Amino acid sequence: MHMFKIKLQILNLLLTIKFIYAIIACRNVSTEVKIIKRVTIKDVAREAGTSISAVSYVLNGSTKKKYSENTVKLIKDAAKKLNYVPNNIARGMRVQKSYSIGIVNFWDIHNHVFVKNLKGIVETANKYKYSVVICPVSNKNVNDYSYIDYYKNRRIDGIVFIAPVKSEYVINEEEHIKRMEAAGVPYVIINTSLDSDKPCYFKYDFFDATYTAAVYLIQRGYKDITYVTPKISEDYPENYERMTGYKIAMEKFGLNFRMIDINDIDKEIMEGFSAVVANKSDTAKKIMDKAIEYGFKIPDDFSIVAANIENYSQFLHVPLTCSQIPIFKIAQRATDILINIINDKTTDDFEKIKCEIVEGKSVK
Amino acid sequence: MHMFKIKLQILNLLLTIKFIYAIIACRNVSTEVKIIKRVTIKDVAREAGTSISAVSYVLNGSTKKKYSENTVKLIKDAAKKLNYVPNNIARGMRVQKSYSIGIVNFWDIHNHVFVKNLKGIVETANKYKYSVVICPVSNKNVNDYSYIDYYKNRRIDGIVFIAPVKSEYVINEEEHIKRMEAAGVPYVIINTSLDSDKPCYFKYDFFDATYTAAVYLIQRGYKDITYVTPKISEDYPENYERMTGYKIAMEKFGLNFRMIDINDIDKEIMEGFSAVVANKSDTAKKIMDKAIEYGFKIPDDFSIVAANIENYSQFLHVPLTCSQIPIFKIAQRATDILINIINDKTTDDFEKIKCEIVEGKSVK
DNA sequence: CTGTTAGCGCATTCAT
DNA sequence: ATGAATGCGCTAACAG
Numbered sequence: 001m002h003m004f005k006i007k008l009q010i011l012n013l014l015l016t017i018k019f020i021y022a023i024i025a026c027r028n029v030s031t032e033v034k035i036i037k038r039v040t041i042k043d044v045a046r047e048a049g050t051s052i053s054a055v056s057y058v059l060n061g062s063t064k065k066k067y068s069e070n071t072v073k074l075i076k077d078a079a080k081k082l083n084y085v086p087n088n089i090a091r092g093m094r095v096q097k098s099y100s101i102g103i104v105n106f107w108d109i110h111n112h113v114f115v116k117n118l119k120g121i122v123e124t125a126n127k128y129k130y131s132v133v134i135c136p137v138s139n140k141n142v143n144d145y146s147y148i149d150y151y152k153n154r155r156i157d158g159i160v161f162i163a164p165v166k167s168e169y170v171i172n173e174e175e176h177i178k179r180m181e182a183a184g185v186p187y188v189i190i191n192t193s194l195d196s197d198k199p200c201y202f203k204y205d206f207f208d209a210t211y212t213a214a215v216y217l218i219q220r221g222y223k224d225i226t227y228v229t230p231k232i233s234e235d236y237p238e239n240y241e242r243m244t245g246y247k248i249a250m251e252k253f254g255l256n257f258r259m260i261d262i263n264d265i266d267k268e269i270m271e272g273f274s275a276v277v278a279n280k281s282d283t284a285k286k287i288m289d290k291a292i293e294y295g296f297k298i299p300d301d302f303s304i305v306a307a308n309i310e311n312y313s314q315f316l317h318v319p320l321t322c323s324q325i326p327i328f329k330i331a332q333r334a335t336d337i338l339i340n341i342i343n344d345k346t347t348d349d350f351e352k353i354k355c356e357i358v359e360g361k362s363v364k
Numbered sequence: 365m366h367m368f369k370i371k372l373q374i375l376n377l378l379l380t381i382k383f384i385y386a387i388i389a390c391r392n393v394s395t396e397v398k399i400i401k402r403v404t405i406k407d408v409a410r411e412a413g414t415s416i417s418a419v420s421y422v423l424n425g426s427t428k429k430k431y432s433e434n435t436v437k438l439i440k441d442a443a444k445k446l447n448y449v450p451n452n453i454a455r456g457m458r459v460q461k462s463y464s465i466g467i468v469n470f471w472d473i474h475n476h477v478f479v480k481n482l483k484g485i486v487e488t489a490n491k492y493k494y495s496v497v498i499c500p501v502s503n504k505n506v507n508d509y510s511y512i513d514y515y516k517n518r519r520i521d522g523i524v525f526i527a528p529v530k531s532e533y534v535i536n537e538e539e540h541i542k543r544m545e546a547a548g549v550p551y552v553i554i555n556t557s558l559d560s561d562k563p564c565y566f567k568y569d570f571f572d573a574t575y576t577a578a579v580y581l582i583q584r585g586y587k588d589i590t591y592v593t594p595k596i597s598e599d600y601p602e603n604y605e606r607m608t609g610y611k612i613a614m615e616k617f618g619l620n621f622r623m624i625d626i627n628d629i630d631k632e633i634m635e636g637f638s639a640v641v642a643n644k645s646d647t648a649k650k651i652m653d654k655a656i657e658y659g660f661k662i663p664d665d666f667s668i669v670a671a672n673i674e675n676y677s678q679f680l681h682v683p684l685t686c687s688q689i690p691i692f693k694i695a696q697r698a699t700d701i702l703i704n705i706i707n708d709k710t711t712d713d714f715e716k717i718k719c720e721i722v723e724g725k726s727v728k
Numbered sequence: 729c730t731g732t733t734a735g736c737g738c739a740t741t742c743a744t
Numbered sequence: 745a746t747g748a749a750t751g752c753g754c755t756a757a758c759a760g
Contacts, residue, residue, distance in 0.1 A: 155452050
């Protein structure tokens with residue numbers, strides 16, 4: 001016990017010297033640079049008169065060890081008094097974690113798909129006390145794998161991978177996955193085009209988007225519902241899936257389906273419209289522009305639902321009723337699962353996230 | 365020299381044991397957890413047959429020390445062979461840096477002002493090999509100062525502070541600044557309401573937005589230009605600044621100014637319009653909706669310029685011509701300056717960033 | 729030119 | 745119940 005006291009005294013002395021030294025250093029600096037003393041666990045230990053490990057245990061609330069009430073109080077008071085903030089770099093160094101996850105994104109930051117994902121990811125991560133890092137990848141080059149170094153770097157504990165639009169980029173998803181797994185990176189993939197029942201794959205259900213739109217109209221009494229889309233390209237499955245969703249909905253309710261190319265629409269065709277499912281907001285906007293041109297009133301002359309939502313959808317001349325893929329919710333869940341994977345927890349069996357209708361004023 | 369060789373042998377032996385141990389550990393794990401050996405500087409040193417510090421110096425390209433061409437080659441080859449990625453946590457631990465900057469943002473993530481800032485910040489940071497962290501702050505609570513702990517944590521090296529809209533939040537900017545300075549955090553503030561000529565303050569120039577819009581119309585030959593705005597509230601300086609910008613432009617060119625409340629507009633007033641500066645896109649949209657209602661054609665019957673830009677501005681029935689505060693460029697420059705501050709460099713004297721016109725189809 | 733070594737701040741195993 | 749000692753991976757001052 002005597003020995004211990006002496007050691008503490010020495011520690012005390014050393015730290016005091018360190019302080020004085022810092023002050024001298026400050027005075028020697030002629031510029032305006034401020035040297036702000038960073039309070040460490042050592043300082044807290046000194047202030048509390050305990051050992052460093054006691055501080056670590058108490059402040060981390062570990063249940064493995066018990067300290068006397070008195071010691072605990074001493075340490076907590078000292079930490080508060082010194083305004084102690086644990087250094088997460090050092091902590092991460094020790095426990096091999098950074099408590100942050102990285103976003104690998106190949107969309108333009110301005111795109112609302114990315115923005116909704118970002119919001120879902122940030123909110124969920126923060127809930128778990130994780131922070132979010134934007135991994136520097138080129139959105140011009142979908143074959144950029146440098147983000148994996150971010151994991152090796154230990155700057156991040158896992159990755160939320162947001163796959164790009166399939167129509168614009170040819171991305172080798174398998175290769176990305178292969179490399180992440182080779183490096184042992186915990187990951188989830190949003191907007192994957194791969195079929196897998198692994199919980200870390202999240203597919204956007206374009207089928208459900210048009211299905212939901214059609215059912216919405218059917219439930220409101222419409223029977224004559226036209227599907228309007230640009231020409232469907234075979235090598236772009238999303239378009240095909242959208243079309244099929246509408247088709248299945250119509251079949252299910254015993255209704256006839258009719259598909260029209262947006263470029264073929266003229267005044268005469270429009271006169272025949274009762275209700276329209278547009279494959280996207282872009283298409284709906286084109287229809288709306290023509291409606292204004294020809295003097296049709298929406299929704300008085302016909303109703304319209306778009307099978308996705310865009311930034312501008314609610315700001316069109318007639319605010320658009322849309323069915324939307326719940327990008328935000330999917331991002332939340334993906335992040336949730338990622339953090340569970342990181343912490344080796346099993347994930348609850350979530351129910352499927354379905355498309356939602358956002359009501360505008362384009363349906364009567 | 366002999367001594368050194370022996371030491372190397374021992375190091376070699378120890379590392380080999382470590383490897384074997386890791387393999388055994390792997391086999392003992394019955395679950396699917398993969399233990400991925402992380403290659404460290406030690407491994408590279410062993411592979412190259414040099415010391416650890418040699419590897420550090422060579423790989424960091426330090427000019428302070430010279431190593432023989434042979435050694436350099438040996439080390440570089442070894443690093444490549446082992447696919448070595450330096451551990452930035454450890455590096456940061458040593459040099460007290462994280463090479464990442466934090467965004468403190470009180471806007472909704474969905475808001476395009478935030479999104480444009482994000483893009484500017486991310487692109488610039490990456491240019492300097494810095495990564496970007498979204499600091500977890502509540503956008504409901506502008507008195508949340510917890511982000512400062514992120515600096516003390518050393519998870520970030522500096523902060524880009526994006527001040528919220530003044531009309532919606534009462535934020536105590538002075539207090540935020542005081543605390544950042546007290547903690548010694550390098551920072552820049554975007555959208556500040558404070559007047560300061562420090563290079564780390566970035567003010568949005570609402571004055572310039574309407575000024576630019578008015579001048580644009582004047583230069584196209586318009587003389588009768590009306591300013592349309594909602595009622596101006598005195599305690600919301602932005603509105604006043606916008607109005608003044610228009611006013612000064614008109615005075616400068618010897619033209620009469622006329623201001624109309626958006627809520628007072630009817631068909632008769634609209635008939636008198638030749639050209640309009642709208643304080644915002646919201647206002648322009650309202651005018652446009654009324655124009656459609658009354659059967660006016662834009663820009664045939666009158667032209668219109670909005671003194672800001674929104675996500676939807678280009679998607680209105682008539683794409684809107686806008687003057688925009690260059691949020692993206694300001695964010696780029698702010699980030700640039702922040703990183704200069706972090707690295708104690710002086711910043712070049714930048715010229716003022718002026719508002720830009722984004723042409724739509726609402727001006728003849 | 730090259731190697732040794734002392735920490736950076738913290739968590740944790742071992743010793744008492 | 746409490747402390748001491750070690751090391752995570754790396755940089756840089758120091759020693760040849």
